[in-house]
Amino acid sequence: MTIRLCQSLMGRALLALALSFSPLMALRSMAAETASTANATALENAVVKVFSTLRPPDPYKPWSKAAPQSVTGSGVVIDGHRILTNAHMVAYASQVQIQANGSGDKLSATVLAISEGMDLALLKVDDESFFDTHKPMPRANVLPDVRDAVMAYGYPLGGNSLSITKGIVSRIEFVRYHYPVSGLRIQIDAAINHGNSGGAVIAGDKMIGLAFATVTNAQNVGYIIPNEEIDLFLRDQDSGAPKGKPALFDVTQTMENPALRSMLKLGKGVEGAIVMTPASKDAQYPLKEFDVITKIGDYPIDNQGMVKLTANSRVRFQYRVQQLAKNGMLPLTVVRNGAPMNVSVPVSASHPMLVPGLEGAYPSYFIFGPMVFSKVTAEFMAGPSANAPMLVGMSFAGNPLVTRRGDAPDAQREELVAVSAPFFPHKLMNGYSNRFFSVVYSVNGIPVRSLAHMVTLLRDLPDEMVTFRFEQRDAELVVVPRKEMLAATESVLSDNGIRSEASPDMLKVWNDKTTANN
Incomplete structure (x- = not known):
């Protein structure tokens, strides 16, 4: 009887104690929930949707740009009133806009800096009052561990509102981004789709990296650029004289x-x-x-x-x-x-190649009568690279576009010069097969070192006939009358709506002698 009474009294005391603490515990719980909600709202406010209209070059019509292409992706507000996104979202952009989560307005933005190799870019919003209500996202200063839980924030295709997907870190590797740049890459299994590019990936309450790629033939395999790589990019840009990432090329x-x-x-x-x-x-x-x-x-x-x-x-x-x-x-x-x-x-950030990338520039070209010549770039090689039979044929013929693609330039060959478009229809080309994708070896017996060198040769030739030799086993000789080719150039430009016979750099080379003679 005494034991039961003691137990009853103890139970009442514990109940009274619990009741006395319940308001305090409830307040603490409410405060924690409020703080969590506020933090989540701040994270969401820092992720924006990016709208870009891209006008990349057309390597097979180097005198023009490709048709406008509208793309959407994501971006993240960082310190310095800037927005971080992927380079592939804004490279060759003629217009960039951003839109905050839940906003009905799009704001104009400008590309401040871009690294195509690291696939990172910085944007500046024209209306800086935007940053009064959209604060920088906090970023972690250490790498996550494998199996850490993550959330990917972004604006994938299929809707206009912010999307958040959950997953874990699967692996961390050091891989090639875009040659010659390599960097750390974090693989996660959170869903990353088109439009997620440039969005933040969060662990806990801090950003650990930027979404930038997915694997189309695999499920739940996405990649992010970690903060360590982002910090290298930001420090390089803030230095005032960006040099890129040093690398070892042995x-x-x-x-x-x-x-x-x-x-x-x-x-x-x-x-x-x-x-x-x-x-x-x-x-x-x-x-x-x-x-x-x-x-x-x-x-x-x-x-x-x-x-x-x-x-x-x-x-x-x-x-x-x-x-x-x-x-x-x-x-x-x-x-x-x-x-x-x-x-x-x-060590250096650059690694000169016979076939370099355009790095945000437009291709150099020169039109000579019905023939179009360009400096060979990685973008120019996109067509053959996607066509296996074409690559096999070029390899069999010993075309340098295939056999020398990995070579470094030297005094004899600073770059490869190719016929970059089919011959325009003209009687001067009658009887010749099209030399599209053929590399120029020599002009009138003089080996061609570069496009500028070839333009100089054509400009200064005293001969009536111009002989082109191409560097492959099955290439025929192309012989044309110089004066007739020069006369044909103007009609070719007019018939095809081409503004200029050459890119600005090659036009300068072509006009140098004319200026001197005047």
Whole structure:
């Protein structure tokens, strides 16, 4: 009886205590819920929809732009009254607008900076009062861990309101973005679709990166650019003289195979990556063929060419270049002929190629009678690259567009010059097959170094006839009368509604002699 009474009294006391605390607990719960709602609203306010009208170049009609293309994507408000988005959203944009979540108004914006290699761009809103009510999104300063929960904010196709999808971090890698730029890439399984590009990916209450790609033939595989890469881009732009990301362009190989290790006479304790093709043939270049890079800075490199990123993940050792390079030099430890040594290797953001990208520019071209010539670019190669039979045929014929695409320029060949459009219909071309995609080897026996060099040759030739030779086994000779070609140029331009016979840079080259003679 006494025990039951004590239990009853204790129960009443606990109930009274609980009742006395319930208002306080309720207030705390309400405060936490209010704070959570306010934080969620702030995050949503920082994500905007981006509208762009793009006018990219037409590499096969280099005198004109491609038809306007309207695209939509996402962007994120960051510090400095700026909006961060993807470069592919605003590259070659003739008009950019942004729209806040829940707003019925679109605001004009301007592209402040762009890095096509890193796929990042900065926008400035013309009406800066926009930022009074749309504050910067807080950004995490550390990488997330694999299996961390994330939410992707953006404006995918199929609706106008903000979309939020949930997922986890699947993996973190160091991969190529757009040649020659590589960077960290985070894979998540949250749904990312067209229109999500440029949207924020959140872990907890902070942004960990920017959505930029998805895999069309796989489910729930999306990629984001992490804050570390974004910070490199922002610091580079804020420097006032952007240089891009430094990189190491030496070709290396893993050291997993025991026969390979035996050939190099490497002990069991030696791990690293083998230099197969140094980035430079200069005798003074610090790295040599068969050097084994064992450390980058103080970070050991394993036999798969990887370094530790976190306790549970590894990435390619080239990732550390962007952290360790100082004043264009990178510290490495190598083993050469069995002896370890420290070297300092030059690194750069640029890697000159015979077939470079346009990098936001429009192609250089020159029209000579019914013939159109352009400098070959990566964009020009998009057509053949998507046509396997064409690539096979070009390879069989030894066309340099295929055989020399990975080469670096030199004194003999600064760039490739190709016939960049089908011949315009004209009697001067009668009997010749179309040389579209053929690379010019020489003009009147003089090897062509560049488009500017070829324009100079055509400008200064004293000969009545012009002979074009093309660099492939099955290419015929094209011989045309110089004066008739010059006379035909004007009618070709008029008949086809072309404003100018050359791009501004080539027109300057063409007119130099005329100016001098006057």
